[in-house]
Amino acid sequence: MHTLSLFLAYLGVVGATPFTLLSKRRLEDHQWTRNEKDGCPAYLEAGEFESPSYITQVSKCQPDRAFGPQSIGRITPNDVSSIFNFDIPASRADANCTLEFLFPRQKQLTNSYYKYHGGGSFLFTGYLAGSCPGPQTTYNNQPTAGTFPPFPPIHMEPGYAYTIDVGPCMFAAGTCVAGLTSSNDTTFEFLPSADDCPIGVYNAYSYGLPCPPEYCG
Ligand SMILES: *[C@@H]1O[C@H](CO)[C@@H](O)[C@H](O)[C@H]1NC(C)=O
Ligand SMILES: *[C@@H]1O[C@H](CO)[C@@H](O)[C@H](O)[C@H]1NC(C)=O
Numbered sequence: 575m576h577t578l579s580l581f582l583a584y585l586g587v588v589g590a591t592p593f594t595l596l597s598k599r600r601l602e603d604h605q606w607t608r609n610e611k612d613g614c615p616a617y618l619e620a621g622e623f624e625s626p627s628y629i630t631q632v633s634k635c636q637p638d639r640a641f642g643p644q645s646i647g648r649i650t651p652n653d654v655s656s657i658f659n660f661d662i663p664a665s666r667a668d669a670n671c672t673l674e675f676l677f678p679r680q681k682q683l684t685n686s687y688y689k690y691h692g693g694g695s696f697l698f699t700g701y702l703a704g705s706c707p708g709p710q711t712t713y714n715n716q717p718t719a720g721t722f723p724p725f726p727p728i729h730m731e732p733g734y735a736y737t738i739d740v741g742p743c744m745f746a747a748g749t750c751v752a753g754l755t756s757s758n759d760t761t762f763e764f765l766p767s768a769d770d771c772p773i774g775v776y777n778a779y780s781y782g783l784p785c786p787p788e789y790c791g
Contacts, residue, residue, distance in 0.1 A: 618676075618772055618776055618778060619778070622778060622779045622780075623776050623777060623778040623779065624660050624661065624662070624776065624777040624779075625766075625772075625776060626658040626659055626660060626774070626775060626776075627659055627660060627661040627750070628643060628657075628658075628659035628706070628707055628708070628752075629643070629644045629645065629646070629647060629656060629657065629658055629659070630642060630643060630644050630656070630657050630707050630711050631644060631648050631654050631655065631656050631657070632654070632655055632657065632711065632712055632713040632716060632754070633653055633654050633655075633713055634652065634653050634654075634655075634713055635653045636713070637712060637713040637714045638712050638713075638714055638715075639712055639713075640709060640710060640711060640712050640715075641711075642709050643709070644656075645765060646687070646763060646764065646765045647755075647762070647763065647764045647765070647766075647774050647775075648762075648763045649696075649755060649756060649757050649760065649761065649762045649763070650757075650761050651692060651757055651758055651759050651760060651761065652757075652758050655713075655754050655755060655756035655757075656754070656755050656756075657701075657707045657711065657716075657717070657752055657753070657754050657755075658752060658753060658755065658774070658775045659706050659707050659750050659751070659752040660746070660750060660751050660752070660777045661749075661750050662743050662746040662747050662748070662749065662750065662751060662777070663747065663748070664747050664748035665747075666743045666747050666779055667743060667744045667747035667748070668743075668744070668781070669742075669743045669779040669780060669781055670740060670741065670742060670743065670779070670780045670781070671739075671740070671741060671742070671743040671746070671751075671777050671778075671779065672737060672739070672740045672777070672778045672779075672780060673737070673738040673739040673740075673753075673775065673776075673777055674735055674736065674737055674738065674775070674776050674777075674778060675730060675735070675736040675738055675755075675774070675775050676735050676736075676771075676772050676773055676774060676775075676776060677730055677731070677732055677733065677734055677735065677736060677773070678732065678733070678771055678772075678773055679732040679733045680732065682771055683767075683770050683771055683773065684767075684770055685767035685769060685770040686764060686765060686766050686767045686770045686771075686773055687763070687764060687765035688763070688764050688765075688773065689761065689762065689763040689764070690732060690760070690761070690762050690763075690764075691760070691761055692757065692759045692760030692761055692762075693729075693759035693760055694729050694730055694731045694759070694760055695727045695728075695729060695757055695758055695759050695760060696727060696728055696729075696730050696755060696756070696757050696760065697727045697728075697754075697755070697756045697757065697758070698728070698738055698739075698753055698754070698755055699719070699720070699753060699754045699756070700720040700739075700751070700752075700753045700754075701716070701717035701718060701719060701720055701751070701752045701753060701754070702717065702718040702719065702720050703745045703746040703749060703750070703751045704746070704749040704750065704751075705717035705718035705750075705752070706749075706750040706752055707752050716754070717752055727758070738753075738775070743779065751777075753775075755775070
């Protein structure tokens with residue numbers, strides 16, 4: 575069993591004043607468990623999560639290239655990074671938002687495109703809530719940075735679900751929140767399929783729970 579630990583911090587949900595950092599804590603990593611119902615390695619409750627509403631890439635080597643809307647997640651070492659944007663309905667202001675990176679093994683997927691090789695170091699950077707990516711987004715023209723320094727790189731490998739961030743949805747409710755995922759040593763590409771197990775970044779809502787059931791046990 576791998577023991578991994580992650581820094582948790584508000585990823586873009588909390589930005590410049592008037593937003594403040596509400597908590598930053600380290601979570602013990604959890605074992606990936608299979609959902610008995612559908613055989614998927616991670617569970618997203620119907621109606622209680624968001625897939626990214628907009629995905630795009632930026633390239634350090636082509637800093638003025640606008641990739642526009644993309645369906646694929648793509649990260650290459652020290653060059654291409656992916657931006658994932660979530661729209662948070664105003665009605666979710668009273669929920670907690672948990673940003674998760676679901677990272678199944680290739681053999682756990684049947685219809686999704688998937689490519690992964692490298693050392694597995696990933697860096698997450700949050701943008702200011704309300705500053706959303708769009709067709710104009712390039713490496714040189716990214717959404718407004720959040721006020722936190724980049725979080726320490728984390729090691730992610732296939733076969734696990736990673737909790738990137740947990741925090742009140744209120745800061746992003748009625749608008750959007752986006753973040754950048756990059757790597758210095760890993761190529762990772764994936765194209766989720768609607769009739770396959772989830773892969774990539776998701777935002778799950780929770781109410782009256784300190785953290786989602788799969789983590790609280
Ligand atoms: C990538 O970054 C991690 C964390 O900073 C570092 O330990 C590792 O040596 C880096 N890898 C490469 C290939 O630069
Ligand atoms: C949100 O998370 C905090 C901290 O874990 C918890 O105290 C609070 O009850 C949660 N709120 C909701 C609506 O789930």
